[in-house]
Amino acid sequence: MGTFTALTRSLGHHCVKNSKSYNLPNPYIYSNGHQYQTHRTLILESLSSETVRLRSLSDSDSGIVEVNLDRPAAKNSIGKEMLRGLRNAFETIESDESAQVVLICSSVPKVFCAGADLKERKTMTPSEVQNFVNSLRSTFSFIELQWWVPCPHMDELCIFCSNSSSSDMHEILTALLYNAICDLLFKDLSFACSQLLQNFPPVLQPKNALRVPTVAVIEGVALGGGLEMALSCDLRICGEDAVLGLPETGLAIIPGAGGTQRLPRLVGKSLAKELIFTGRKIGGREAMPMGLANYSVPAGEAHSKALEIAREIIQKGxxxxxxxxxxxxxxxxxxxxxxxxxxxxxxxxxxxxxxxxxxxxxxxxxxxxxxxxxxxxxxxxxxxxxxxxxxxxxxx
Known part of the structure; x- marks a missing residue:
């Protein structure tokens, strides 16, 4: 595997520096693999959603975009329609180069997002649940900046080589990468890169992501998937009345949309384990000292504080x-x-x-x-x- 990594880094470095047609970004070159999501995602239709609304601010606030969650009857719980709406909203923002900051807010008083729609989930088969959670994880990862999505499990790559073991696949990948590097050194780089992409379509799958800063504006409840969405944002502003937590273990499952990975990166491994193992909920005042929120403000003022920060950001390059x-x-x-x-x-x-x-x-x-x-x-x-x-x- 060391050879595979070294060859990948070597090729990728030259791709980034010199490519005429294929500019392979650095995140794949330097990846440790575990940070990326698999390619098993639910296909989201390009349909408008009444549960997620986009609003672009104007005049002196031009460049600030708000994504408003609006499903009051279900406390903004995330079902298929809202998930589709979130994905469409983020992709719309990413395609709009005038966007500079994104605020993820709620139009429902005292609720940010109550998590997944468990009533809808009861109607799903295990396979449908897995697809939904994978899509939720992928959508939240879209908020962050991940340019390439290598498959993290070598066994999954064996679909390209039937009846091959993982060790066989390592050898195949290494050989193909070696040939690509030879093309790089002695032929034409664009040809080398095209061969690499043709040989590893699911290994090097280009993926856009929100390149602009994102701010979660949390008033009221942010539980389960709602907190996981906030964790994927760059900044979090909490009202003092906010209630945050990952209660999934109480339902005999684990946080499956990034919570087990992003929470310890913010608050540390030990505290994250405590919060996930116990499912304990914390208030908005606690969130800031433990590193879960950037600011904790009086109830009802989270949006104003987020807007203040966004206005500072849009003044920068x-x-x-x-x-x-x-x-x-x-x-x-x-x-x-x-x-x-x-x-x-x-x-x-x-x-x-x-x-x-x-x-x-x-x-x-x-x-x-x-x-x-x-x-x-x-x-x-x-x-x-x-x-x-x-x-x-x-x-x-």
Whole structure:
């Protein structure tokens, strides 16, 4: 497996630096595997949802987008329709380059999200439940920044090689990667990358994600899947009357939409185990000291505080904010030397932007920077790099 990892990193490094047609992003190169989700997700139809509403703010708040949960009869519990609505909302935001910050809120008083719709779940078969939970996990992961979704289980890759063992598959993958690297060194990189993608379609599956900061605005109940959705956000603002918890063990199951992984990353392993083992609920006042919330404010003021933070963010360089999110989220999942290299790559992506030059000019002139409209900033994921001739070129 060490050989496989080394070869992957080597190829991926050159892909990121030099690719003309296939810019393979760093998260796969440096992945530890366990952070990614499998490809078994529920297909969500492109239908409008009455339970999730999008609202783009205007004027001085332009760039702030609100995702409002609106299912009062069920306390915003997540069923198939709401899950479809959430996914569609996040994909809509991701395709809108003018979006700079996302607030996930509730239109229902004293409720953020009560978790999964257990009444609906009673009607599901075990297979349907598994598909639903996988889709829920995938949707929440979409809120974070994960660019590639390698399958974490080698046995699952054996579908490409019937009657092959995992060790056989390791050898096959290593050989194919070795051939791709030879193509990289002696032929054309775009051909090498195309061969890699053709040979490993489910291993290197491109996946978009929300690149902009997300803020969970929690007033009232946030339990089970509702808390797991908040955990996947970059920031969490709680009202003091909020009630947070992962009570799944009381139903003889475990948090299945990221709770067992994201909670310990925020509050530490020991406290996360206590909260999950006991299913204990905590109040909004407790959430901030333990690291579960960024702010705990008087009841009814969480939205105002979140809006205040969002207004600060939209005044900053939008490209820098997105690349900072990328560097932090992905860097925490890898070793420090690789994370520092990731940071270097993210910094390089910013060097040739007009925003950086505007920031320097604004500092020298003692004024606020006037950053470019993010809708024109597809360049933020591109960089100036050198092709095989050694001449610098811009990918746009």
């Amino acid at each position: 939008p490209i820098a904010i997105r690349m900072a999110k990328k560097a932090i989220n992905e860097g925490l999942e890898i070793d420090l030397p690789s994370a520092l290299e990731l940071e270097e790559d993210c910094y390089e992506q910013i060097l040739n932007t007009k925003d950086r030059l505007e920031g320097l000019a604004a500092f020298a002139e003692k004024r606020k920077p006037r950053c470019a409209d993010p809708s024109a900033m597809w360049v933020f994921m591109q960089s100036s790099f050198r092709d095989f001739s050694g001449q610098e070129r811009n990918s746009i």
